[in-house]
Structures are given as C-alpha cells and as structure tokens.
Amino acid sequence: MDIKDYFPIWEQLTLEQKERLTNGAKEHKITKGAVIHSGNADCTGLLLIRHGQLRAYMISDEGREITLYRLFDLDICLFSASCMMHSIQFEITIEAEKDTELWIIPADIYKNIMDSSAPLANFTNEIMAARFSEVMWLMEQIMWKSFDKRLATFLLEESALEESDTLKITHETIGNHLGNPREVVTRMLRYFQNEGMVKLSRSTIEITDPKRLAALCEA
Numbered sequence: 425m426d427i428k429d430y431f432p433i434w435e436q437l438t439l440e441q442k443e444r445l446t447n448g449a450k451e452h453k454i455t456k457g458a459v460i461h462s463g464n465a466d467c468t469g470l471l472l473i474r475h476g477q478l479r480a481y482m483i484s485d486e487g488r489e490i491t492l493y494r495l496f497d498l499d500i501c502l503f504s505a506s507c508m509m510h511s512i513q514f515e516i517t518i519e520a521e522k523d524t525e526l527w528i529i530p531a532d533i534y535k536n537i538m539d540s541s542a543p544l545a546n547f548t549n550e551i552m553a554a555r556f557s558e559v560m561w562l563m564e565q566i567m568w569k570s571f572d573k574r575l576a577t578f579l580l581e582e583s584a585l586e587e588s589d590t591l592k593i594t595h596e597t598i599g600n601h602l603g604n605p606r607e608v609v610t611r612m613l614r615y616f617q618n619e620g621m622v623k624l625s626r627s628t629i630e631i632t633d634p635k636r637l638a639a640l641c642e643a
Contacts, residue, residue, distance in 0.1 A: 427472070428442070430472050430500055431445075431544070433547045436541075436544075438541075441540070441544075444533060445529060445534070445537060448529050448533040450528050451525070451526075451527055452527070452528055453525050454520040454524045454525075456520050456521065456524075459517060460478070460504065460518045462517050463515050467508070468504040468505065468518075469528040469529055469534070470500065470501070470504065470505045470529040470530075470531065471500065472526055473495050473499045474526055474527065475525045476497070476520060476522050476524025477496055478494065478501070478518055478521060479518070479519055479520075480492045480495065480501065480516055480517070480518050481516070481517055481518075481601075482515060483517060488605070489599075489600040490566075490602065491600070491602070491603075492516065492559050493555065494521070500551055501518065508534065508538075571604065572615070572616075573640060573641055575598070575602065575612050575616075576641045577641045578601060578602060579637060580631075580634060580641065583634070589632075590631075591629045592628055593627070593628075596609075620636070621633045621640075622637075
C-alpha cells in the first residue's frame with residue numbers, strides 16, 4: 425500500500441505534486457484508545473488509514489458522545505485538517521478503536537497542492553461531500569428512527585465488523601456511539617434479552633437471534 429493508492433487522480437498530478445505528497449506524509453502508529461485529533465483548533469493534518477480502525481465523534485456540552493462515522497483501511501479523514509477549509513467549523517474528536525497504522529499529511533502541504541491542482545481539489549470536495557452525507561444520514565436516523573431499531577442496527581454492524589456474534593463491548597460504549605445514556609441502552613438490551621435476541625453478561629453481548637434483530641431493523 426502506497427500514498428498513490430489513496431488518490432484515484434494520482435496520474436493527474438504533476439511529478440512535483442506527487443513528490444510533495446509522498447515526502448510530506450509521515451508514518452504513525454496509534455495505540456487503541458489514543459485520541460489523534462480533538463476540536464477544530466487542533467489541525468492534525470490529513471489522515472490516510474493504512475490498517476486499523478478510527479472513530480470520529482462529537483461531544484455535547486453535557487459531555488455526551490455520539491459517533492459520526494468510522495474509518496477503516498484505505499480511508500481518508502479530512503475533518504482532522506479542517507483548518508485548511510476556513511468555511512468549516514467542525515468540533516470533532518478522532519480516536520483509535522483499534523491499534524492503527526496511518527500516514528499524516530500536514531494540512532499546509534495538502535492545501536498548497538490542492539490550490540494548484542483542480543483534480544485534487546475536486547477529489548477533496550467529493551470526499552467532504554460523502555462525509556457530510558454520512559453525518560446527515562445519521563441525523564435522520566436520530567430524528568426519525570426509534571432507538572430499538574438503531575440499537576439493533578448497531579449490534580448487527582458491530583457483529584459484522586468483528587466477524588463474531590459475541591461482542592466485547594460495554595453498555596456505556598454503545599451509548600457513546602449512539603448518543604444515548606447508558607441506562608437507556610441497558611433497558612433496551614434487557615428487553616432484547618427477554619425477547620431472546622441477545623444474551624447479556626459482564627461487558628459482553630452475545631447475539632442469539634440475528635434474524636429477529638434484522639427484522640426489527642427493517643420493520
């Protein structure tokens with residue numbers, strides 16, 4: 425995996441632009457739980473995920489968290505370099521959900537190349553539009569979808585990510601992802617357990633009836 429693998433417009437860049445991106449990118453290894461970026465005042469730079477898993481989330485004034493999106497292998501994160509886009513003020517925190525290897529391209533280097541390259545500018549706008557679409561989809565889910573369906577969807581997605589029906593995750597962590605208090609998550613999980621869809625134990629949730637959870641999501 426190389427820097428060029430992240431940019432489908434790579435061949436439309438000049439040799440100098442390619443060298444500046446390649447030479448400017450610095451490799452980092454981030455341990456699980458580490459915060460990489462915090463708030464719009466922290467201009468970390470462009471993140472290129474080589475291997476691992478990151479979580480981008482917002483924190484309310486009351487300290488409640490909600491996950492906006494996740495980043496996986498070959499993903500690019502722009503909001504960590506939002507300082508190069510002055511019209512965007514996005515208070516976002518990014519942390520590693522798993523041990524992660526990535527490149528960081530400083531925001532000033534990327535912006536200088538983007539200002540002189542229409543293909544890179546267009547590609548950047550496409551990524552930004554896709555991320556905003558994800559955030560808007562999330563807002564629609566929160567506004568219009570009941571919590572039992574959102575929780576069922578989350579459990580199934582987490583199961584697919586971990587490739588297991590047994591999830592090592594706390595109720596508080598789920599609440600942070602979904603933007604709900606731990607007590608609300610616990611009550612709904614207990615309802616799922618009474619209905620035979622999951623089995624609960626300490627810091628573990630076993631999905632016992634994924635078909636019923638899927639049916640609940642689609643209902």
